[in-house]
Amino acid sequence: MASSNTVRAVDPVPDVREAWPRLDLIPHPPRRVPLLGDVLGTDRSRPLQDTVRRGSELGPIFRRKVLSFELVFVGGAELVADLSDESRFAKHVAPGIAALRPLAKDGLFTAHNHEPNWQLAHDVLAPGFSREAMAGYHRAMLDVADRLTGHWDAELAAGRPVDVPGDMTKLTLETIARTGFGHDFGSFERARPHPFVDAMVGYLSYAQRRTALPGPLAGLLGGRAAGRRAARDLALLNDTVDEVVRARVADGRPGDGDLLDRMLRTAHPGTGERLSLDNVRRQVITFLVAGHETTSGALSFALHYLSLHPEVAARAREEVDRVWGDVPSPGYEQVAKLRYVRRVLDESLRLWPTAPAFARVALEDTVLGGTHPMRRGAWALVVLPLLHRDPAVWGPDPERFDPDRFEAAAVRGRPAHVFKPFGTGARACIGRQFALHEATLVLGLLLRRYEFTPRPEYRLSVSERLTLMPEGLRLRLERRAPRPAPDEAVTAGR
Ligand code: HEM
Numbered sequence: 113m114a115s116s117n118t119v120r121a122v123d124p125v126p127d128v129r130e131a132w133p134r135l136d137l138i139p140h141p142p143r144r145v146p147l148l149g150d151v152l153g154t155d156r157s158r159p160l161q162d163t164v165r166r167g168s169e170l171g172p173i174f175r176r177k178v179l180s181f182e183l184v185f186v187g188g189a190e191l192v193a194d195l196s197d198e199s200r201f202a203k204h205v206a207p208g209i210a211a212l213r214p215l216a217k218d219g220l221f222t223a224h225n226h227e228p229n230w231q232l233a234h235d236v237l238a239p240g241f242s243r244e245a246m247a248g249y250h251r252a253m254l255d256v257a258d259r260l261t262g263h264w265d266a267e268l269a270a271g272r273p274v275d276v277p278g279d280m281t282k283l284t285l286e287t288i289a290r291t292g293f294g295h296d297f298g299s300f301e302r303a304r305p306h307p308f309v310d311a312m313v314g315y316l317s318y319a320q321r322r323t324a325l326p327g328p329l330a331g332l333l334g335g336r337a338a339g340r341r342a343a344r345d346l347a348l349l350n351d352t353v354d355e356v357v358r359a360r361v362a363d364g365r366p367g368d369g370d371l372l373d374r375m376l377r378t379a380h381p382g383t384g385e386r387l388s389l390d391n392v393r394r395q396v397i398t399f400l401v402a403g404h405e406t407t408s409g410a411l412s413f414a415l416h417y418l419s420l421h422p423e424v425a426a427r428a429r430e431e432v433d434r435v436w437g438d439v440p441s442p443g444y445e446q447v448a449k450l451r452y453v454r455r456v457l458d459e460s461l462r463l464w465p466t467a468p469a470f471a472r473v474a475l476e477d478t479v480l481g482g483t484h485p486m487r488r489g490a491w492a493l494v495v496l497p498l499l500h501r502d503p504a505v506w507g508p509d510p511e512r513f514d515p516d517r518f519e520a521a522a523v524r525g526r527p528a529h530v531f532k533p534f535g536t537g538a539r540a541c542i543g544r545q546f547a548l549h550e551a552t553l554v555l556g557l558l559l560r561r562y563e564f565t566p567r568p569e570y571r572l573s574v575s576e577r578l579t580l581m582p583e584g585l586r587l588r589l590e591r592r593a594p595r596p597a598p599d600e601a602v603t604a605g606r
Pocket residue numbers: 203209220221222234288398399402403404406407410465466467469470471532533534535536538539540541542543544546547
């Protein structure tokens with residue numbers, strides 16, 4: 113299938129010693145135990161943060177071993193820039209993503225480069241993420257944001273702090289379900305998460321636990337009960353999606369040009385091919401999963417930092433008031449004008465990139481960073497929280513939250529490939545603009561409506577289930593200004 117984006121395919125080399133002929137040049141943790149590997153002092157429930165801790169001691173490239181399974185990690189900016197060279201490297205479906213294959217098969221996120229459905233779906237769906245398409249989703253995004261503020265107003269009136277990750281997850285799930293598939297999960301009207309969300313969280317956690325312990329032992333993890341629960345979760349996810357697709361096909365009428373319409377009705381512009389119904393199912397699951405957990409985490413971390421930095425929140429509010437004025441609901445064009453709010457989001461994604469790692473495979477025999485020989489098929493994991501804290505790029509105090517790091521002049525002054533929360537190259541995130549528009553819009557609306565106060569006892573604790581989330585984050589709210597009259601709130605700017 114001809115396309116400028118075609119990704120070259122390569123078989124990974126399974127044996128790390130064969131893949132990296134000078135593995136001895138790559139450091140590993142000092143207390144390696146025979147047979148077991150680098151297990152002393154590891155935190156299996158938070159593997160990513162454990163790896164970040166190790167990496168900050170070991171340097172820009174390092175390796176870790178569990179039993180006979182050894183992985184190479186890269187966190188230094190120069191080496192990541194080299195791995196971003198698309199003529200020598202491509203995406204690799206590493207174990208963390210491979211664990212989602214039973215769920216998403218050759219959907220866009222989990223497809224191997226050589227699988228024809230990747231290119232087909234990419235070319236068919238890319239226009240669904242164009243600027244015009246985003247403008248079309250804006251209204252639905254506002255409607256869902258109205259449901260969030262309705263819920264938060266009620267929590268405020270009841271004197272309760274709001275559950276930030278829980279509510280952001282409801283918001284982003286409803287947004288992708290509405291804009292993508294015309295579906296309403298009714299998340300804000302439920303006391304408990306929708307069963308789809310429970311099943312998704314259950315399956316992602318299971319996949320993460322399997323990834324943390326690779327090889328045959330992973331299959332034993334949690335015993336048969338965990339396997340049965342995962343099978344139940346999988347069935348529920350498939351059934352939910354099949355119902356959404358069946359309803360649309362049975363309806364016969366086109367939706368309003370949403371992603372599902374595109375999947376069902378659009379032929380590839382070059383070849384005339386269409387996605388099969390089974391592949392449509394995989395793509396719907398992919399978008400529901402990839403399109404909400406990550407954005408929900410990004411919004412939650414941003415709200416955490418806004419609550420801790422009143423001076424940043426005040427500056428952001430001043431911008432929202434100035435740019436949006438008295439308009440009850442901002443228009444599509446007014447969202448991109450919130451430059452400072454966007455910087456708050458970027459800085460939150462720098463410190464806590466919610467999809468925290470991706471893998472790159474060598475397309476030919478090569479030498480990484482001029483020092484580390486790699487055979488064709490050798491691969492490494494890019495650890496984003498390390499890249500985003502490399503002091504050579506971000507200065508001596510990379511832990512400091514400072515949105516001005518993303519002022520245009522500062523961005524221009526940094527080398528390329530140092531900020532990669534959306535991945536890199538042909539397999540980078542297709543939903544980037546969608547996520548940024550949604551998150552900037554929602555942060556703007558929340559900043560304009562509320563003051564946020566952190567609970568004094570809260571210390572940031574980051575949970576991991578393939579994506580990152582500030583665990584247990586609750587904020588107290590105060591209303592800033594009286595609500596606009598309801599009839600005003602649904603008109604202007606849409
Ligand atoms: C802040 C929010 C988001 C973050 C941090 C994020 C991050 C990423 C990253 C790092 C990748 C590359 C993974 C790899 O190389 O293995 C990716 C791919 C992808 N993302 Fe996102 N994402 C976000 C939001 C979204 C949204 C809203 C959607 C859909 C509406 C989406 C859909 C996808 C898909 C389908 C892919 C696979 C693309 C391909 O391989 O062709 N993401 N995302």
